[in-house]
Amino acid sequence: MTSVEYKIPVSVLVLIHTPDAKILLLERADRPGFWQSVTGSQDDIDEPLSQTAHREVGEETGIDCSDYALLDWQQHHAYEIFPHWRSRYAPGVTHNTEHVFSLQLPHIQPVRLAPREHLQYQWVPARQAAEMCFSSTNANVILQWLEKNGI
Numbered sequence: 517m518t519s520v521e522y523k524i525p526v527s528v529l530v531l532i533h534t535p536d537a538k539i540l541l542l543e544r545a546d547r548p549g550f551w552q553s554v555t556g557s558q559d560d561i562d563e564p565l566s567q568t569a570h571r572e573v574g575e576e577t578g579i580d581c582s583d584y585a586l587l588d589w590q591q592h593h594a595y596e597i598f599p600h601w602r603s604r605y606a607p608g609v610t611h612n613t614e615h616v617f618s619l620q621l622p623h624i625q626p627v628r629l630a631p632r633e634h635l636q637y638q639w640v641p642a643r644q645a646a647e648m649c650f651s652s653t654n655a656n657v658i659l660q661w662l663e664k665n666g667i
Contacts, residue, residue, distance in 0.1 A: 522606040523557045525597070528569040530554040530586075531618040531657055532577070537667050538624055539645035539658060542576060542634040550650040551638075553657070555614070569617040577637075578628030581619060589616040593653050616657055642667060 531553050532540040544550040556572030558565070566588060570581040592615045597605060605612075624639045640648060646658040 522609070523604045524559075524561055525557070525605055525609050525612040526561075526565075527555055527557040527612055527614045528565055528572060529614050529616050529654060529657060530569050530573050531616070531661055532573070532579070532621065533618065533642070533661065534621055534623055534639070537642040537662070537665075538639045539642050540577070540627065541638050541640055541645055541648055542627075542629070543636050543638075545631065545633055545635050547650075548635060551645075551648040552651055552654050553649070555654075557612075565615045566617070569615075573619060576630050576633060579619075579621070579625065584619055584621060587618045587620075589618065591616045595651075595653055614653060618661065 539553070541551045541553065544552065554569075554573050554576045556568065556576070558568045559571070566586065569586055569588075573579050573581050573586075592613055594611050594613045597610055597612050602610065627637045629635075629637060642658055642662050646655040646662075649655040649658065
């Protein structure tokens with residue numbers, strides 16, 4: 517008998533940006549055309565969210581957060597998990613709670629993608645990035661960042 521390991525329905529979204537409002541977007545490998553910021557679920561229910569954010573940025577981009585300031589927005593939102601991804605969660609789980617972080621880099625940097633997760637990346641002007649995101653919560657975070665920074 518094998519055990520099934522389900523994703524924990526608690527995740528992070530990490531908005532990676534430069535001071536001149538370029539946003540890093542990643543194209544999902546399992547859904548070409550779906551662009552997003554770095555996202556990922558807790559590995560363990562006891563994993564601190566800041567550690568989840570740090571780990572996911574490293575896994576998905578090769579960027580080491582400890583070289584920069586990872587900012588916890590102290591903000592979260594719940595959303596309904598898309599039906600095509602629900603099988604990753606325990607039976608009956610339909611919603612995820614996503615916690616928002618941001619990471620400012622001094623300039624655009626090359627990214628090392630996790631090929632099983634993403635096909636390509638782009639550094640995009642913030643308003644264009646908000647329009648490209650398939651997730652409304654991701655787009656809203658970008659728009660909030662723009663407003664907060666007076667851009």
